[in-house]
Amino acid sequence: AQSVSQHNHHVILSEAASLELGCNYSYGGTVNLFWYVQYPGQHLQLLLKYFSGDPLVKGIKGFEAEFIKSKFSFNLRKPSVQWSDTAEYFCAVKPRSGTYKYIFGTGTRLKVLA
């Protein structure tokens, strides 16, 4: 079955620390990849997406992600986090064919200490 794994469930960082959140998926075909952020009490918002081309994707608020096809990974990074980055982060995968469904990971809760 198709699945998305986010191995870090809770991450605590100090401001200015670097961030990397892991995302691995299991699907052999072509996929579109997404990272969403959910600030406390709010809905999911798109951070960045990858469809094709340059595997290093830049998103909003200084976030970037790298698609490594051989590792089925799409890790999210930010060089220097801020207190306002405290949120839950979801990785999602959308197979290009065979399904209309988006597959979400279970999320990573990030807390940034001021």
Place this chain on the structure above:
Amino acid sequence: NAGVTQTPKFRVLKTGQSMTLLCAQDMNHEYMYWYRQDPGMGLRLIHYSVGEGTTAKGEVPDGYNVSRLKKQNFLLGLESAAPSQTSVYFCASSLGTSGVTYNEQFFGPGTRLTVL
């Protein structure tokens, strides 16, 4: 352009009561989805629709029904609410197929439902 809206924002039900959650989008999107979000479990797909008049089951459809009579609206119904349905419900929409690419989902603000 309001995007995706959901009503109500909060609701408390007693076991056995029924209710309908309304999702509306003004982006002319083809696809619409209902998810529930529970702590530690991420988003789980309840039902989805790929066009007006069509619906399909997701991962956790039991106890829920849906209808998509108009393209812009996607209704989620609970016929007989149970405490296990206490959750935050999110609606999402996406443009649909565009060649070989799919656009991202846009999410509504959520409905927090408590079943006593």
